[in-house]
Amino acid sequence: xxxxxxxxxxxxxxxxxxxxxxxxxxxxxxxxxxxxxxxxxxxxxxxxxxxxxxxxxxxxxxxxxxxxxxxxxxxxxxxxxxxxxxxxxxxxxxxxxxxxxxxxxxxxxxxxxxxxxxxxxxxxxxxxxxxxxxxxxxxxxxxxxxxxxxxxxxxxxxxxxxxxxxxxxxxxxxxxxxxxxxxxxxxxxxxxxx
Numbered sequence: 683x684x685x686x687x688x689x690x691x692x693x694x695x696x697x698x699x700x701x702x703x704x705x706x707x708x709x710x711x712x713x714x715x716x717x718x719x720x721x722x723x724x725x726x727x728x729x730x731x732x733x734x735x736x737x738x739x740x741x742x743x744x745x746x747x748x749x750x751x752x753x754x755x756x757x758x759x760x761x762x763x764x765x766x767x768x769x770x771x772x773x774x775x776x777x778x779x780x781x782x783x784x785x786x787x788x789x790x791x792x793x794x795x796x797x798x799x800x801x802x803x804x805x806x807x808x809x810x811x812x813x814x815x816x817x818x819x820x821x822x823x824x825x826x827x828x829x830x831x832x833x834x835x836x837x838x839x840x841x842x843x844x845x846x847x848x849x850x851x852x853x854x855x856x857x858x859x860x861x862x863x864x865x866x867x868x869x870x871x872x873x874x875x876x
């Protein structure tokens with residue numbers, strides 16, 4: 683696993699093999715951040731990374747100067763690895779062990795970008811519940827963006843606040859945002875090397 687851009691571009695991170703994770707591929711990460719790069723100034727964005735796993739997405743935001751970053755995962759091994767890596771790279775990441783749904787129900791903070799990468803095999807209704815909780819509890823800043831990574835077999839475009847989706851192989855990123863006054867999200871992607 684490598685950091686694809688920012689201050690630590692090219693740095694490799696080697697998580698323990700026993701973590702129960704399916705990290706986002708480098709190709710998908712690069713495509714995702716090319717989209718985000720056209721729409722956000724990364725410095726001082728507040729980030730929430732749900733089902734954070736190895737912390738791969740959190741490190742990408744950290745390498746681009748985002749602060750603060752909150753990483754939530756239900757596995758203590760993942761949380762400890764994220765804490766260790768954040769300290770190593772001096773990232774402003776708070777890693778916490780929590781059930782994601784309970785965290786969303788109790789959180790009072792607002793975020794500029796919320797990224798969720800649940801297990802691909804999770805029930806459709808659970809994916810939908812993530813979106814519902816984020817918007818019902820007003821966890822997204824007015825001009826913020828929520829992204830859920832899922833398999834091509836999960837369909838989320840019927841949900842409120844759906845903006846657009848992008849597919850890369852068997853993986854799909856679905857984007858949600860609060861209704862903007864006629865503003866459209868910039869879908870243009872830069873060329874990237876894999």
